[in-house]
Amino acid sequence: MTDDLWILGIHMTKFGKHPDEDLVDLAAEAALGALADGGVTMRDVGVLAAGNLLGGVGGIGQLLQKQIGQTGIPVYNVQNACATGATALRTVCMAIKAGEADYGLAVGVEKLSGAGLLGARPRTETSGAWERTGRFGAVGTVDGRIGTETMAGVFAQVGMEYGHKYGGADFELFARISEKNHAHSTLNPLAAYQKKMSLEQIMNDVMIAYPNTRPMCSANTDGAAAAVVVSDAKLRTLSLEQRRRAVKIAASVLTSDPWQEACQVLPDVNTLTRNAARQAYEAAGVGPEDLDLVELHDCFATAELVHYDNLMLCEEGGAVDFFRSGAPWRDGSTPVNVSGGLQSKGHPIAATGIANVWEVATHLRGEAGPRQIEGARVGLAHVIGLGSACGVHVLERAAGVSAPRG
């Protein structure tokens, strides 16, 4: 017996428009799907962590329990920006590791279809005399007057900053990253958009914040994902089939952004990701070269580039060359975002940090169908939420059990 943790069951809903389902419907579909996938019920679950960022419903965990099982277990409602789902997963991992439960259920759900531009609030001006508000003592809205608060604009600058530091990152390169993810999405039936797009289509689409055009931005969609985590000791008591399909959580890491010069001017999404990656590789005993696939947080095409470097998939400063070598394509040496990524699969915020784990786990089980990465043994799932929080999970196929080829 070890203190290893395993994903026993996992499920994601189709991402896209779900006009006839509310948050709880989607969360219930994901949770019940994960329980059924793991061959357990709510009666087995000892701890629940649930996340929803923008729905404004309060305790999504308890609302979910009301529909699928009020068993009286502790519920942790978590919010951590775009890392909310990963935080829910990390929470149940900690509870199980602490010996407080044998099984934990983590759920993330969001309804964002038609949400428009995130991060931007309408400019409101007061009439009458100027009045200073907020920590900058501003007499009016800062967004648009002193830089931008839109997510597309912030992450555009994150990518441009990398280009300034290392060179070679231009509009066309970022668009080619998006071209890759849209091409990958054609094989994923759960993606919100499964349309291949040419480089020209991507570059000539509506510009949101240079160099990010619309298809280079994450898609606002509805969706949910859930995972059942089990302790090593409990897994050993389960059926051969359950053990065969269980996926080892070789590392579960959450970091926040340590202080860096300029981090309060433009969010530093790099340092906390590097820190999380370093901790995760160490905990898992693997290196970037061991990864058979990576799902990373491509909230914008400009973000994907910097995370090649932050996750150490390339040498420092080498992200442009890494991409140009073809490495992150699904037939490359380190396939990245074979799900289609957030740009085409969609980004229902709180669901994302579990949905990316679902994608990796599905490949490790050999159940990814036409988009299966052959013989995948180790994968990494990464999310980052501005503010900031970064979640990294390293997953491994069950040892000694050969997964069927898809």
Add this chain to the structure above:
Amino acid sequence: MTNPQIPFVDYLELRPEPHLVAHECTSCAARYFDRRNGCAHCGGRDFRAAPVATTGEVRSFTIVTFAAPGVPVPFVAAVVDCDGTSVRTNLVDVEPSPDVVHLGMTVALTTYVAGTDAEGVDAVNYAFKPLGRAEQ
């Protein structure tokens, strides 16, 4: 007669010449533009006013063409490295085009009237503009 003027944000000082003033931690010299409870870097509680260089280099930028209602577009948002202190700003007096704005360009602080309130007071905001070759 010109209107009385106030700075748009606390960290802009209009006189004698417009410049930004950071809160600098007296222990570790980390700089901040917002009201502080303590230093995020070292935990220090004491700060001194530190004037920030009024010229710098564009370290990153974006051209925002899609923004919140009421925000005029397009505009150039940027991070300017002012002699080691990073500043968030808009770039003005430059065509908002990737053919014109470029990483590493040298820029200088400038001010403009962002609005006038009901009592006739102008709020003066800062931005950065390209520094002509002759001025460099």
